[in-house]
Amino acid sequence: MTDQTPLMTGKRGLIMGVANERSIAWGIAKIAAAHGAELAFTFQGEALEKRVRPLADSIGSDFVLPCDVVDEPSVDSVFAAIRERWGSLDFLVHAIAYSDKEELKGRYLETTRANFLRTLDVSCYSFTALCQRAVPLMPKGGSLLTLSYSGAERVMPHYNVMGVAKAALESSVRYLAVDLGRDNIRVNAISAGPIKTLAASGIGDFRYILKWNEYNAPMKRNVTIEDVGKAALYLLSDLGSGVTGEVHHVDCGYHVVGMKAVDAPDISTV
């Protein structure tokens, strides 16, 4: 290949879900920017603004907007600002999830109605709501990406209602892919292995989950936000031009494993 144009040159993307430098969204933003993308960011609340602005600045972006996905006017104003400044959008990254951490331990059976609805609203419906607003800005096509976890497919300790929300999110990826495929808008998810982030710290026994994955994943390590970023680059760029409706695992292969590796240390040593 002789074409040396960076993969994301001329592409503009909205990154939602950076809380700090450990966020998966930041891993995606860094590599997209390094490959030439122009980025806008959202933050949820003033405390996170102080974290997000310097990160955006470090990759040359001053396009930083407040957004709480359960507050529809704030969502609308993000897309109005993008329309005004850019006129169009090439990709969207949704790396947003929330559940009451009191319900990310113990049994799923105890899930309250209020937290069920809140978890599904923030962690699942928000992706659809954002897609509704992104699509009119993508007349020539685009790429919409969300983040999932294998707790959507199988039971993981303490993941509880978040697993149910991720299952619904993965299903919504498939429905959206069908709705939008004819417009050359692709919709995909990355199912990432466990990573120590702010959101993950709310999950009970997360250290145990990390160790278990490290010992039992085929690659004998956990993924990084850079690993996830590289796979996202493929799905957001034209490298993924024929891929939609996909839930792509970036988990060092953990999803193919059926039981504890015989050479994995006894979990009691963790």
Ligand code: NAD
């Ligand atoms: P993180 O804490 O860095 O990011 C979560 C983000 O969600 C934060 O920026 C937070 O502000 C945002 N958010 C929560 N409620 C919101 C709301 N109402 N409005 C707007 N933003 C809101 O953690 P992360 O691990 O990088 O999470 C990003 C995504 O990756 C989530 O969907 C998470 O479920 C998913 N994921 C994480 C892991 C992991 O182990 N860390 C594994 C697989 C998937």
